[in-house]
Amino acid sequence: MDSKIYLYGASGHCKVVVDILKSNNEKIEAILDDNPKAASLLGIPVIPSADCKDLNSKKILITIGNNSIRKKISKTINSRFHIGIHAKAIVSSFSEIGEGTVVMAGAILNAGSSIGKHCIINTGAIIEHDCFVNDYVHVSPNASLAGGVIVGRGSHIGIGACVIQGVKIGKWTSIGAGAVIIRDVPDFAVVVGNPGKVIKIKVNKSNEKF
Structure with missing residues (x-):
């Protein structure tokens, strides 16, 4: 190799x-x-x-x-x-990061967090304890996931969005910039606002399954 x-x-x-x-x-x-x-x-x-x-x-x-x-x-x-982790990211030794994932400067991954393959944990993003982020997810700059959040495969968490503890976000969702997510989000949903509201369900062209 x-x-x-x-x-x-x-x-x-x-x-x-x-x-x-x-x-x-x-x-x-x-x-x-x-x-x-x-x-x-x-x-x-x-x-x-x-x-x-x-x-x-x-x-x-x-x-x-x-x-x-x-x-x-x-x-x-x-x-x-490869896995890319910026020298100025804070990554717990009790977290897991899948291959192909990048963690940018100022991001924080706390104990018990698990990040899948080919994810982007962008600048200043916070992934709290016991979160599970599936493959191909993008957590945008300054977005925050409180403890125990699950993010489905391929989803995008917009810049500055906040997700409260224990929420489950479905696969291939789009969470808008600055959205505040206080309840579970279904697959393929587009969510905006505070509190977050589903405004659209995208067509599943890929026949994705969990």
Whole structure:
């Protein structure tokens, strides 16, 4: 297995992941992008993924913010995915983090929290004790999950949103910026406001199941 790290997706999110890895003096070999718009990003070469030989032997982080695209790409690569944790994040030794997940500066993961695969725990987000965050979730900057919250696969918790203790959020939901969630949220729901109110149920095009 190649010890150097390859990033997949030359996006704005990728820039933040570069900063995460550099905070730990980790070596980034290249950024892979199927439609490269520039030859480099932050001084790191950007190459088409097709030009990377033996991709499945590389250590990779998917640096794409969209949850469903991140999921799709993860299914095409049979590799050991890296985990990126910023040096200024606070992560309990009694927490768990799945492969492909990134934890940004100022984020807090407290004891008993469990984060799935290919998640984004963004800048300043708080994941309290005994929370369970499923795969492909994005917890946005300054969003807070109180103790014992469950977040379903593929959901997006908007910037500054708050979820009270013990709430269960369904899969592939969208929680709006600044929303205050005080009761369980069904699958595929769009929720906004204080207190949070379901304004839409999205069409399940992927036939997702728990």
